[in-house]
Amino acid sequence: MNDQQLAGIGMTSQRTRNRLIQRLRERGIENQQVLDVMASTPRHIFIDEALAHRAYEDTSLPIGNGQTISQPYIVAKMTELLLAAGPLNNVLEVGTGSGYQTAILAPLVKRLYSVERIEPLLNKAKQRIRQLRLNNVSFKLSDGHWGWEQSGPYDGIIAAAAPEKIPQGLLDQMTEGGRMILPVGGENQSLVLVTRNGDQWQRTVLEEVNFVPFLTGIKKS
């Protein structure tokens, strides 16, 4: 993709993107840094060309392998919640998917580690992040149940797939004072914020959400 395609035109132009940012503001997103990164990130490069004209609608869209790119409002909300206690140094993302959430988080944190269980999705996401010249991200093909222990502990963890129960591996890899934001549940899911104080993990249940399930094992094609 060349610079012109990155910049977008018509339904992918800056003007169309700005309308999405206006909508996010109306829905209650207040963190200006988050809004600025979302305004400057080309979401249309994270989805198939056939769907690119819908890239700046506030909806999730299919990305293949039965997965979806998250809804912009949810990406903004989760990022805002993760950053709410101040800047983050070492962050783990579970469920890279298209790499869109990765691209929003990378400029806002010092170091980002992202794991995905489906190899073809991970490979495409890596290319897009490289193309956007975001150099503080490392990727791994892995089942997020185990986190990414070697690079931890993390002062922020974010997951884009919903486990029925929060994996112990992720709780263990939080720093003291760390924050984790993820959807939890089966048919009915809620966004949950976990904060760690010493050996206490406090859970706060936020709004209802609808994510793909947090699955086990890796998939090579």
Ligand code: SAH
């Ligand atoms: N934020 C991403 C969301 C992608 S959907 C985006 O906007 O594109 C969630 C992703 O989580 C899917 O790609 C799915 O394959 C992945 N996933 C589900 N269970 C996982 C697990 N146990 N480990 C790693 N990734 C997982």
